[in-house]
Amino acid sequence: QVQLVESGGGLVQAGGSLRLSCAASGRTFSAYVMGWFRQAPGKEHEIVAAINRSGGATYYPDSVKGRFTISRDNAKNTQYLHMNSLKPGDTAVYYCAAARDITDISRGPYPYWGQGTQVTVSS
Numbered sequence: 001q002v003q004l005v006e007s008g009g010g011l012v013q014a015g016g017s018l019r020l021s022c023a024a025s026g027r028t029f030s031a032y033v034m035g036w037f038r039q040a041p042g043k044e045h046e047i048v049a050a051i052n053r054s055g056g057a058t059y060y061p062d063s064v065k066g067r068f069t070i071s072r073d074n075a076k077n078t079q080y081l082h083m084n085s086l087k088p089g090d091t092a093v094y095y096c097a098a099a100r101d102i103t104d105i106s107r108g109p110y111p112y113w114g115q116g117t118q119v120t121v122s123s
Contacts, residue, residue, distance in 0.1 A: 002024050002098050002112050003112075004097070004098060004113065005115070007020070011121075012086055012122070014121055014122065014123050017085075018083045022080070022081075024078065025077070031053060033098065033100070035110050037097055037110075038119075040091060047061060048094075049064065049069075050070065055072050055074070067084050070082075079096065086119075094116065095115075096114040097112060
């Protein structure tokens, strides 16, 4: 089982950037598909990015495409989410997630989750 710890959230003005990190425990990080989700108050979890085991394939929904970039460093057991051109609508708790046995990285399911990190974008 993998354990995930996010960092890098905070308060940023609209148009600004943030980079989130997710550190994973264990020796088999490269065996996991990784994703980033977010949940705004009163809304359901929404996937914002996913990346396959090698880092060669990624997924973004239209709401963040062109603004967010997911990456991973398997040697460091870490994945990242670079967020640019942030909008107030991006305000949410952002979660790192992992899955071992999935083929569609956009659908999951992702059984392993971090505790979340708050991102607040002011207008």
